[in-house]
Amino acid sequence: MDISVVIPLLNEQESLKELHDWIVAVMQSNRFSYEIIFIDDGSTDNSWATIQNLSAKNTNVKAIRFLRNFGKSQALHAGFEMAQGEVVITMDADLQDNPEEIPAIYHQLNENKLDLVSGWKKVRYDSVISKNMPSKLFNWAARKTSGVQLNDFNCGLKAYRKQVIKTIDVHGEMHRYIPVLAKNAGFSRIEEKVVKHQARKYGTTKFGMERFINGFLDLITIWFISKFGKQPMHLFGALGVLMFIIGFCFAIYLGIDKLFFTPYGRLITQRPQFYISLTAMIIGTQLFIAGFIGELVLRSKKQEKRYKVLETITPKVSAKTLESTK
Known part of the structure; x- marks a missing residue:
């Protein structure tokens, strides 16, 4: 099969048939063998019924x-x-x-032997204040933090080689950072392509300003995972040792000062350095233990699915049917 088109959706019943027909026309005109996979993410409208109707008419349509x-x-x-x-x-x-x-991003991926091609909506039809400006700031921060030089991390139109999507683990709200996840997994051949952005025709956006807050938090997570995800002890252990050494040095200073210089002065417990020493050693020990536990969890954790499927549609396509689509 040449292409799998994966389409997540939430309450988009008005646009599904038009989108399906448009994709089918493109696939047939370019003689691609294909499948369209709709993922209904808990829609409360008639999206699932629409998908069922499309699947009944087109065996290339699958759904979750x-x-x-x-x-x-x-x-x-x-x-x-x-x-x-x-x-x-x-x-x-x-x-x-x-x-x-x-077709263009498909051929770019294959001809340039790439792992991923990401769309760039250079000209947008969204609100400047609520989407364009926050998006530019977000993309700038993502480039600086991740090292992946893309202008539009949020663009939903992307092309991946099959090996990439079978290797990476997308969870939480990490869909914005799939190129970063791919790079961290060793798939570094990434390019960008300017694509058309169209104004929303039906319904309203499902994302608000909170997506940018969540996006920046996820960006910190991605940075941490890419730097220390495989060896958390390198961060927590180093910080823990540093804090413990600082506290221990304060303790030695207090001991020497009490024994040799001010034996009849204030009690050690009455000096602020004592509490600095105690706090630093406790925090250092906790950080070291956190790194150790992180290493244990990393080696024992099994990946679990973070969603529950209610229904699936997987029409059986015969070899004769598949051949007729080419």
Whole structure:
């Protein structure tokens, strides 16, 4: 199979049929073998019924329905697990991503032997104050922190080689940082492509200003994981040893001063240096233990699914049907 199109969605019933027809037209005109995977992230409208109707008419349509809203990252993770195409395209369901960009990013990925091609919505039709300016600030911080030189981390339109999405683990709200996760996993051949951004045609956005706050917090998490995720003792252990040494030095100073210089002065417990010493050694010990526990957890933790699937649609496609789509 050439392409798997993975589409997470939440309450997008108005746009699904139009998006499906648009993708199918692009695939057929370019003679791609394909599948479309919709992930219904707990929609409360008729999105799932619409998907069922599309699947009944087109055996290339597959779908996953979550028990409730688990978030875009979990939806992408589930879609990545189901995807079978050699190239996996992700896009949003709100028609703001243009399916006609798919052939170009597909060929760019293959011809340049890349691991990932990320879309860049250079010209946007969003609100300048609520989206454009915070997005620019967010992307700048992400570039500086991660070292991945992309102008638009938030663009939903991306192309991945199959090996990439089968290797990385997308959870929490890490969908914004899939290129960073890919780079940390060793897939460093990443390029960007300017793509068309279209104004939302139906409904309203499902993300508010809180996504940027969460995004910056996740950015810190990504930075920590990329630097110390495999060896947390290198951070916590180093800080713990440093704090313990500071506290121990204060303790030695107090002992020498009490024994040789002020034997009849104030009690050690009446001096502020005593509490600095005690606090520093306690914090140092706790940091060291935190690093040790982190190492143990890292070696024993098993990855668990962070979502619950309610229904799936996986039509069986015969070899004859698949051949007819090429």
